[in-house]
Amino acid sequence: MxxxxxxxxxxxxxxxxxxxxxxxxxxxxxxxxxxxxxxxxxxxxxxxxxxxxxxxxxxxxxxxxxxxxxxxxxxxxxxxxxxxxxxxxxxxxxxxxxxxxxxxxxxxxxxxxxxxxxxxxxxxxxxxxxxxxxxxxxxxxxxxxxxxxxxxxxxxxxxxxxxxxxxxxxxxxxxxxxxxxxxxxxxxxxxxxxxxxxxxxxxxxxxxxxxxxxxxxxxxxxxxxxxxxxxxxxxLIDMEELKVAKKHHSFAMDIQAKKITYSFKFNPAQGTRMDRLVQEWMIRIYLELLFSSYNPLYQNWLDSNRINDYFGYEVDVTDEYGFVMFYGEKESEEDLVALVNEGLSTDFATVAPYFENLKKRYFGQAIRSLNNPDDMAVSFARCVLLGLDYFATLDCVNQIEVDDLKEIGGVFDSAHSSIVSVRSKKA
Missing domain, CATH: 3.30.830.10 (Metalloenzyme, LuxS/M16 peptidase-like)
Structure with missing residues (x-):
């Protein structure tokens, strides 16, 4: 002991x-x-x-x-x-x-x-x-x-x-x-x-x-x-190839507003699981800078109803694959694709000054999670099984520098993207 x-x-x-x-x-x-x-x-x-x-x-x-x-x-x-x-x-x-x-x-x-x-x-x-x-x-x-x-x-x-x-x-x-x-x-x-x-x-x-x-x-x-x-x-799991199974897929259900995902598939970072965790956090920080109020375009998107409360994104990086998924309620798939591409095309220099504040915010959230026994116990156990130091994972955002984010854009390759939508049966 x-x-x-x-x-x-x-x-x-x-x-x-x-x-x-x-x-x-x-x-x-x-x-x-x-x-x-x-x-x-x-x-x-x-x-x-x-x-x-x-x-x-x-x-x-x-x-x-x-x-x-x-x-x-x-x-x-x-x-x-x-x-x-x-x-x-x-x-x-x-x-x-x-x-x-x-x-x-x-x-x-x-x-x-x-x-x-x-x-x-x-x-x-x-x-x-x-x-x-x-x-x-x-x-x-x-x-x-x-x-x-x-x-x-x-x-x-x-x-x-x-x-x-x-x-x-x-x-x-x-x-x-x-x-x-x-x-x-x-x-x-x-x-x-x-x-x-x-x-x-x-x-x-x-x-x-x-x-x-x-x-x-x-x-x-x-x-x-x-x-x-x-x-x-x-x-036993084989490495997944970058090519997506379907570039476009649509189906109908009993809904009012059309819901869409626009996703990008990419290769996970080489090296250790901690390297891949850092990669995931780099992408999360990059997207938060581009698709939140840090971006000067964000208020215009809100005012013109190009985004609503349903808009968001998910990031997942594992040993075998990585992907980013944007989702939103839009009239057409093209609307969501245009919005995402506009955000990704933002001049990074306009949001880079907010990087340190955002990094501190994420680290603060990690520290506050120590006050939630359920979250802490589950996360700690998961880290043990993955061979990670739990406390080191809380601090991993502090390893990231603003210049590291300049390479993130390569993740969003439209050649390895997929668009999926659920539309109303009445449409």
């Missing part, structure tokens, strides 16, 4: 790895009333093709990580896990992302030993039947159908499918109706044992309580359990 401090941010972390391999981090927040615990595994929707140490490749059904998340809330004695947490004055939740599955609770109780043990117990015990798996399929398929009836969600789904040809990010996190129907109990157990082993998991606790008693409880809980031998599987 080691304890280290980040004196610049006044944060103290106690770290230990238990005999079964579970990595535990306790972040002490003196004066905090609420406590949060996060249990995270590096198994997300992208992990549908994995390789065993002996070279065997395991192909899984899309949506299986999300399916597992649902089934772990099913107690083997029929008890309602969420009600059990509520009875302990704790709020529990979970989510599946592209890269991980996360289970967490928060509570204002000084003694949170009971919900902490419950978190460890229910995540580390999958108990399902063929009947319960079949029942869950119907529930998840209804969720997928409901999701596809939401215009914004459907637009994002179609945008990903237009951008990416082969990368599994083009598949919904929940999978498809066909893939969900194909999931079996045997598949769930196999993937659970392969990806949920303690040595493949991270537990992060953020609390104002002292660490010793809580860590002793975790150790005792884990010492009383046995787990099969662990053989790490490796995710």
């Amino acid at each position: 080691i304890t280290y401090e980040n004196k610049k941010l006044n944060e103290k972390v106690t770290e230990t790895t238990l005999a079964n391999g579970l990595k535990v981090f306790f972040i002490h927040k003196p004066g905090f009333i609420s406590s949060t615990a996060v249990y995270m595994v590096p198994f997300g929707s992208l992990d549908i093709r994995q390789q065993k140490p002996d070279g065997e490749i395991i192909e899984s059904n899309a949506g299986v990580a999300h399916f597992l998340e649902h089934k772990l809330f099913e107690s083997n004695n029929g008890a309602d896990i969420m009600e059990a947490f509520s009875a302990m004055s704790a709020n529990v939740n979970a989510f599946t992302s592209y890269n991980e599955t996360c289970y967490y609770f928060s509570t204002g109780e000084a003694d949170f030993s009971q919900p902490l043990e419950l978190l460890l117990d229910f995540v580390q015990n999958l108990s399902i039947t063929d009947e319960s798996v079949e029942k869950e399929k119907g529930i998840i398929i209804q969720e997928l159908r409901m999701y596809m009836q939401m215009p914004e969600a459907r637009l994002m789904y179609e945008t990903y499918r237009s951008l990416f040809k082969t990368h599994p990010v083009r598949i919904d996190i929940g999978g498809s109706e066909e893939s969900v129907k194909a999931i079996t109990k045997a598949e769930l157990y196999d993937l659970y044992e392969a990806n949920y082993h303690p040595s493949n998991s991270v537990l992060v606790i953020v609390s104002g309580q002292e660490s010793e008693k809580i860590l002793d409880l975790v150790k005792a809980n884990q010492a009383g359990k046995t787990f099969p031998d662990f053989e790490a599987r490796r995710r």
